[in-house]
Amino acid sequence: MALTSAEVLHIARLxxxxxxxxxxxxxxxxxxxxxxxFAALAAVDTEGVEPTAHPLPxxxxxxxxxxxxxxxxxxxxxxxxxxxxxYIRVRAVLE
Amino acid sequence: xxxxxxxxxxxxxxxVHCQLITRSKMFCSCSADYxxxxxxxxxxxxxxxxPGVLPVINERAIEYITMTGLxxxxxISEFSKFDRKNYPYPDLMKGYQxxxxxxxxxxxxxxxxxxxxxxxxxxxxxxHMEEDTARLLHRTDAVTGEGYSLIDVNRSGTPLMEIVxxxxxxxxAEAREYLVRLRQILRYIGVSDANMEEGNFRCDANISLxxxxxxxxxTKVEIKNMNSFRAVHDAIAFEEIRQARMxxxxxxxxxxxxxxxxxxxxxxxxxxxxxxxxxxxxxxPDLPPLKLSRAFAEAVRAKLPELPAAKKERFLALRLSExxxxxxxxxxxxAAYFEGVSAALGLEPQRSAKLxxxxxxxxxxxxxxxxxxxxxxxxxxxxxxAGLARLVEDGKVTPNVGKDVFEKMVTNGMDAAAIVEAExxxxxxxxxxxxxxxxxxxAANQKAVDDYRAGKDASIKFLVGQVMRETxxxxxxxxxxxxxxxxxxxxx
Numbered sequence: 080m081a082l083t084s085a086e087v088l089h090i091a092r093l094x095x096x097x098x099x100x101x102x103x104x105x106x107x108x109x110x111x112x113x114x115x116x117f118a119a120l121a122a123v124d125t126e127g128v129e130p131t132a133h134p135l136p137x138x139x140x141x142x143x144x145x146x147x148x149x150x151x152x153x154x155x156x157x158x159x160x161x162x163x164x165x166y167i168r169v170r171a172v173l174e
Numbered sequence: 175x176x177x178x179x180x181x182x183x184x185x186x187x188x189x190v191h192c193q194l195i196t197r198s199k200m201f202c203s204c205s206a207d208y209x210x211x212x213x214x215x216x217x218x219x220x221x222x223x224x225p226g227v228l229p230v231i232n233e234r235a236i237e238y239i240t241m242t243g244l245x246x247x248x249x250i251s252e253f254s255k256f257d258r259k260n261y262p263y264p265d266l267m268k269g270y271q272x273x274x275x276x277x278x279x280x281x282x283x284x285x286x287x288x289x290x291x292x293x294x295x296x297x298x299x300x301x302h303m304e305e306d307t308a309r310l311l312h313r314t315d316a317v318t319g320e321g322y323s324l325i326d327v328n329r330s331g332t333p334l335m336e337i338v339x340x341x342x343x344x345x346x347a348e349a350r351e352y353l354v355r356l357r358q359i360l361r362y363i364g365v366s367d368a369n370m371e372e373g374n375f376r377c378d379a380n381i382s383l384x385x386x387x388x389x390x391x392x393t394k395v396e397i398k399n400m401n402s403f404r405a406v407h408d409a410i411a412f413e414e415i416r417q418a419r420m421x422x423x424x425x426x427x428x429x430x431x432x433x434x435x436x437x438x439x440x441x442x443x444x445x446x447x448x449x450x451x452x453x454x455x456x457x458x459p460d461l462p463p464l465k466l467s468r469a470f471a472e473a474v475r476a477k478l479p480e481l482p483a484a485k486k487e488r489f490l491a492l493r494l495s496e497x498x499x500x501x502x503x504x505x506x507x508x509a510a511y512f513e514g515v516s517a518a519l520g521l522e523p524q525r526s527a528k529l530x531x532x533x534x535x536x537x538x539x540x541x542x543x544x545x546x547x548x549x550x551x552x553x554x555x556x557x558x559x560a561g562l563a564r565l566v567e568d569g570k571v572t573p574n575v576g577k578d579v580f581e582k583m584v585t586n587g588m589d590a591a592a593i594v595e596a597e598x599x600x601x602x603x604x605x606x607x608x609x610x611x612x613x614x615x616x617a618a619n620q621k622a623v624d625d626y627r628a629g630k631d632a633s634i635k636f637l638v639g640q641v642m643r644e645t646x647x648x649x650x651x652x653x654x655x656x657x658x659x660x661x662x663x664x665x666x
Contacts, residue, residue, distance in 0.1 A: 144234035147203035171321035
């Protein structure tokens with residue numbers, strides 16, 4: 080299955096990855112190859128077969144509505160590249 | 175309005191996001207009650223989106239959404255699952271939101287609204303469960319002047335329920351009524367505070383216009399940023415006119431998201447719908463599906479309280495007026511208080527209901543309004559109020575003294591009978607006890623007596639008033655009037 084370079088650029092944008100022109104060409108070929116593997120699955124006749132969202136025979140795995148202690152603010156922010164006044168600080172997200 | 179109503183039909187659908195009042199979050203055990211908390215103190219590896227963690231469904235949230243679905247006449251899905259909704263925005267720690275895509279917990283229900291005496295059923299397409307996002311604050315760097323954002327993860331992962339209506343509403347008033355009734359039901363069943371101003375009840379509106387009589391829907395515009403019922407009403411009314419003018423001018427409506435700017439009273443374009451909304455939904459592999467049996471749904475249904483519409487019908491059957499039944503069922507606490515007073519009165523049911531309604535919508539409502547309080551703040555128990563109502567009803571105190579006793583009760587919390595006893599406020603109905611005061615009133619007010627004898631019947635009211643004044647309002651006005659008539663006749 081052949082992807083177009085426009086589709087690859089779109090996927091890159093969704094993944095927040097900047098691609099150079101050479102990368103686009105390379106990934107178009109690689110991603111198309113991966114999709115070819117899935118094409119093999121698509122060839123199987125699934126007429127009348129229920130879709131499976133989960134492979135395990137489990138359902139209704141739930142917990143009681145009970146509160147347990149949370150992390151401290153210092154622990155919560157320990158991995159944040161930047162913090163300010165107890166908040167995680169990031170680049171502006173408003174256009 | 176009229177031009178729009180004759181030429182175009184407005185089609186409105188509403189999406190409501192509503193926080194559930196569980197103790198813990200949707201998929202982890204952090205406290206969901208983050209109001210007033212320091213930022214990032216109600217967080218754990220699960221809601222921070224750390225690698226390798228496992229979310230687990232909060233059972234109470236599933237019970238609450240089932241209650242909601244049943245109250246909205248929905249089908250409860252016997253098989254339901256969670257999905258990942260992917261989008262890159264820093265209010266999602268994981269890079270995706272756990273939501274439900276094609277198999278929501280509840281689907282295909284309806285909610286009845288009434289506008290201008292017309293009752294209509296608004297379809298409910300679905301009610302699904304998801305998690306709320308982190309809260310972002312937008313700031314500007316004082317040194318560089320560059321914008322940046324601050325993230326508080328406390329809200330992230332709290333249970334959020336999305337209620338999607340069918341595009342069945344036709345006017346801004348219907349949209350507002352739908353929200354009012356929806357909020358009322360959510361509060362009745364106790365699953366959400368449903369407070370729009372506090373952000374735990376949020377509404378987006380989809381609106382399109384089509385020529386009257388047309389089947390096909392026009393291009394829809396989504397409106398966001400409405401923070402009150404009035405804002406929803408006004409934003410839809412604005413958008414209705416904006417779209418009609420565009421269509422009149424032969425322009426094409428663009429499918430887009432617009433934000434309501436309350437100060438300016440208008441909607442402004444935020445972003446056009448394009449391929450950016452590629453959420454790449456797929457089944458959440460960390461959460462096994464839900465199988466909600468008929469038996470489970472029926473067990474939840476058995477726990478539902480009486481809903482406002484049913485309660486209102488019952489009140490109407492007690493011969494209360496439409497206005498009284500609506501006002502008394504506005505919230506569950508007020509209805510319960512009214513029913514408590516009515517039961518404590520112990521008269522014939524319709525008589526008790528009428529009397530209780532008069533007090534609850536009269537003196538009690540006045541007191542609450544004056545202090546901007548809710549019925550739960552009202553200091554008198556239903557039995558106490560019923561005690562006072564009975565004293566007035568049985569003629570033990572006059573209606574005016576009853577109001578004074580009410581004021582004293584809400585101040586000192588004493589029972590009505592005790593106040594009447596202690597302050598000697600009992601109604602005086604005995605002729606022997608009143609005749610002296612009546613004679614004094616006649617002797618002291620010759621002009622009123624002359625007027626009455628000259629045929630001016632209204633003058634007797636003045637004389638009754640004089641007797642009431644002398645007895646500090648305790649005299650039985652009818653007895654006084656009878657005595658006056660007799661005395662004035664005898665002395666002709």
